[in-house]
Amino acid sequence: MTSQRRENLNIVPNGTSWTSVDEALEHLRLSLKPILDFKIINVSDSLDYILYEDIFAKRSNPPVANTAVDGFGFAHSSMKNHDVKLNLCLDRIAAGDSYQGTVPKGSAIKILTGAELPKGVDTVVLQEEVTIKDEKIIFNVDIKRGENTRKVGEDIEKGKCVLIEGTRIQAQDIALLIATGMDHIKVYLPLKIGILSTGNELIQKVSNQDLNKTLDANRPMLMNIVKKWGYSPIDLGNAHDDKEEIKTKLNIASNTCDIIFTSGGASTGEEDYVARLLKSDGNLYNWRIAMKPGRPLAIAKWNNTPVIGLPGNPVAAFVCTIIFGKPICGLLSGEGWLEPNSFKIPAAFTKNKKIGRREYLRARVKNGKAEIFHSEGSGRISSLSWADGLVELQEETAKVNLGDLVKYMPFGGIF
Ligand code: AMP
Ligand code: MG
Numbered sequence: 001m002t003s004q005r006r007e008n009l010n011i012v013p014n015g016t017s018w019t020s021v022d023e024a025l026e027h028l029r030l031s032l033k034p035i036l037d038f039k040i041i042n043v044s045d046s047l048d049y050i051l052y053e054d055i056f057a058k059r060s061n062p063p064v065a066n067t068a069v070d071g072f073g074f075a076h077s078s079m080k081n082h083d084v085k086l087n088l089c090l091d092r093i094a095a096g097d098s099y100q101g102t103v104p105k106g107s108a109i110k111i112l113t114g115a116e117l118p119k120g121v122d123t124v125v126l127q128e129e130v131t132i133k134d135e136k137i138i139f140n141v142d143i144k145r146g147e148n149t150r151k152v153g154e155d156i157e158k159g160k161c162v163l164i165e166g167t168r169i170q171a172q173d174i175a176l177l178i179a180t181g182m183d184h185i186k187v188y189l190p191l192k193i194g195i196l197s198t199g200n201e202l203i204q205k206v207s208n209q210d211l212n213k214t215l216d217a218n219r220p221m222l223m224n225i226v227k228k229w230g231y232s233p234i235d236l237g238n239a240h241d242d243k244e245e246i247k248t249k250l251n252i253a254s255n256t257c258d259i260i261f262t263s264g265g266a267s268t269g270e271e272d273y274v275a276r277l278l279k280s281d282g283n284l285y286n287w288r289i290a291m292k293p294g295r296p297l298a299i300a301k302w303n304n305t306p307v308i309g310l311p312g313n314p315v316a317a318f319v320c321t322i323i324f325g326k327p328i329c330g331l332l333s334g335e336g337w338l339e340p341n342s343f344k345i346p347a348a349f350t351k352n353k354k355i356g357r358r359e360y361l362r363a364r365v366k367n368g369k370a371e372i373f374h375s376e377g378s379g380r381i382s383s384l385s386w387a388d389g390l391v392e393l394q395e396e397t398a399k400v401n402l403g404d405l406v407k408y409m410p411f412g413g414i415f
Helices: 003-009 021-031 171-179 218-228 243-256 273-281 314-333 381-386
Strands: 038-042 071-074 084-093 107-111 123-126 131-133 136-139 161-163 184-188 192-198 232-239 259-263 298-302 305-310 343-346 358-366 369-372 389-393 405-410
Touching (some): 192 243, 218 259, 218 314, 243 259, 259 314, 273 298, 273 305, 314 381, 358 405
Parallel strands (some): 084 107, 192 259, 259 305
Antiparallel strands (some): 084 136, 131 136, 298 305, 343 405
């Protein structure tokens, strides 16, 4: 083994045990369960809620056989050869009409899009394809039985499963539910996610005495990430680097929240009270995750409520929320374990990387290739606005060359 390779492998201080991203995720996936609180709501108001149970059609769509075009309806058996001449009925059937008559063989009736096919009609010819002369319609087109018609239930048959439990309802799903006869549905209650910032340096607005302080950027960012995911953020404010203050906040929050995100103090430093507290009182998974950014990530249960102790650096907090927060919240919310969408694209950059560590780079796509931000500093909030996604480099990757395929996760598939 070359000394360079040994150096690459040596990413951890002696005596520290590292957990890989995948190991940590798998452990969480197996140990967490959805929160089974639900309510019944009007379908029209159900956007972004998650279905609590499978839904079965109460009605077929379409409910009756009908015409897909404006044209003339007739029995296909009336056609003897290509030159067709049929008697034109006087009536006309429009969408919503309940036509009681029967169209005799050898006749055709004018029928408009969406109208129910009357008795005696199984096929429709487009009105543009016929000539009308002496109360006859004449056409010469190759037409199959059933052409230009929609069969009853051809989209969904009554009794069939329309959407499955765990579906996050989109506008198009509302259309499907309404069309198949649903008016009220059972949904999971949106996950209540408490967001707490910690750190003595944090301020909420600037005053003259606070020129050396840090504006609390994480809390509004995290509140809005979880809101975008369809959950209910609960603002827990901020706490100083003070064990008792953090403890009190966690005690209160664990009564009202389904999960708590904290930021800051998650490492092992003197002032890192979140990690210490979670370790002593909160049943912490004592992980040092082999990832960059975001190594200090504390995951614990506080009074049985999961707590994700995110790093304070905004970039690390952001990446850990995507990589850990998204699947965990998906699972708790009833939607299921959610992984960011990704695809492979060529790299427009070169990079040397330590083996054994997962890395997430702020990236954006230009001319079909992934560019990365010029700095990897995890306090660089501007990089998050610059990026339109993340590149994920696997543990075993040591070097990325120009043109190598890399895994790109667009923010569009994350938020
Ligand atoms: P910590 O994880 O507490 O050691 O914090 C790491 C870095 O992130 C420090 O520079 C903090 O000032 C910064 N930081 C912590 N919390 C926040 C926050 N809520 N908003 C912006 N920066 C923060
Ligand atoms: Mg701190």
